[in-house]
Each structure stands twice: as C-alpha cells, then as structure tokens.
Amino acid sequence: MHALSLPTWIIHISSVIEWIAAIWLIWNYASVSDNVGWRWLAFGMLPALISAMCACTWHFFDNAADLEWLVTVQAATTFLGNCTLALGAWAVWRHRDLEHRTAKITMEKTDA
Template identity: 70%
Template sequence: MHALSIPTWIIHVSSVIEWIAAIWFIGRYGEVTRDRAWWGLSFAMLPALVSAMCACTWHFFDNAESLEWLVTLQAAMTVLGNCTLCLAAWWIWRSSQQTAIDDQ
C-alpha cells in the first residue's frame, strides 16, 4: 500500500464509492420514471467502475509486476466504458427526442 499517499487513497476510494452511488441513483431514477434509457446508463457505467477497481487493486498491492495484467484490463475497461457511456448518452438523447415528438 505504499504506492500511494493517504490523501491519494482517500480520493481513489471516495471516487469509487461516489461512482457506485451514482450508478444506484441513476438506476433508481430510471426505474421511478420508467425510462429504460436512464436505467441503461446505470449499466453502461459498470465498465468504468471495473476500471477504477482494477487501478485501486493494483495500487493496493504496491503495483506488483505479477498483477500488471490489471493495467491492461483497466485500459480495456476504460475504452469499453467510454463506448458504453457514449451509447447510453445517445440512447437518452434519442429517447428525449421521441418524447418531445410525442408531446407535440
């Protein structure tokens, strides 16, 4: 655990907790409004959470060479997460456009 300072650990852990809370709140919003696009966003956020957990795990074990595959997994999850978030944002936009047409 010597790879990061205590303040940096606080930032890392609180960011992961915040992301988990955001996933939960967005998922609940999707359920309450019955808008599957928002519910989909909560699932689209999961690869980014996995990416963050990979980084925290690797740092927790002092950036051990035997766990270097976590860096590759983190990078892959970041790319996948960016793509899923982009698709989810498009889905929300499309859903809002359809709602605007239906309201006219």
Template identity: 60%
Template sequence: MHALSIPTWIIHVSSVIEWIAAIWLIWEYGEITGNRSWWTLSLAMLPALVSAMCACTWHFFDNAEFLEWLVILQASMTLLGNFTLLVASWWIWRASKSFDENTSQL
C-alpha cells in the same frame, strides 16, 4: 500499500464509492420516471467502475509486477466504458427526442 499516500487513497476509494452511488441513483431515476433509457446509462457505467477497481487493486498491492495485467484490463475497461457511455447517451437522447415528439402531438 505504500504506492499511494493516504490522501490519494482517500480520493481513490471515495471516487469508487461515489461512482457506485451514481450508478444506483441513475437507476432509481429511471425507475421513478419510468424512462428505462436511463437504466442503460447506469449499466454503461459499470466498465468504468471495473477500471477504477483494477487501479485500486493494483495500487493496493504496491504495483506488483505479477499484477501488471490489471493495467491492461484497466485500460481496456476504460475504452469499453467510454464507448458504452457514448451509446447510453445516444440512447437517452433518442428516447427524449421521441418523448418530445409524442408530447407535441397531444
């Protein structure tokens, strides 16, 4: 656990907690508004959360060589997470566009 300073650990852990809270709040927003496309965003955020947990785990064990595979997993989850966030953003945009078209016809 000596790989990171205490302030850096605070940043890492609080970022993970904030990300979990954001996932939950976005999911709730989708429920409240009845717009399920927001659920895709909260699900799309999960690979990035896994990536952050990989980084914290690797640092917790002092960047041990036997856990070096976590670095590969972290990079893969970051790439996957960026792609899933792109798709979720497009999905929300598409849903809002169809919502705008439907409301303009009223």
C-alpha cells in the same frame, strides 16, 4: 499498499464509492422519470467502475509486476466504458426525443 499516500487512497476509494452511488441513483431515476435510457446509462457506467477497481487493486498490492495485467484490463475497460457511456447518453436522448415526438403527434391529432 505503500505505492500511494493516504490522501491519494482516500480520493481513490471515495471515487469508487461515489461511482457506485451514482450508478444506483441513476438506476432509480430511470424509474422515477419513466425513461429507460437512464438504465442504459447506469449499465454503461459499469466498465468504468471495473476500471477504477482494477487501478485500486493494482495499487493495493504495491504495483506488483505479477499484476501488471490489471493495467491492460484497466485500459480496456476505460475504453469500453467511454463507448458504453456514450451509448447510454444516446439512449437517454433518444428516449426523450421519442417522448417529445409522440407528444407532438398526440397534440396534433387532438387539434384536428
């Protein structure tokens, strides 16, 4: 646990807590906005959360050589998280775009 200073630990732990809070808030926003794309974004955030937890775990055990595999897991989940976040953002955009197109078609039908 001595691998990081106290201020660095505070930043690491608060980042994990705020990431969990962000996932929860985005999940709830999906219900309020009636846009399921936000749920996909919340799911897409999970690999990045796992990555952060891997980093904290490795540092907690003073960067032990026995746990060096956590660095590989962290790298893999960071890459996966970047991909899933991009897909989640696309899902939010796609759902919103579909809503706009549907509203436009509905307006055109009522005008005709």
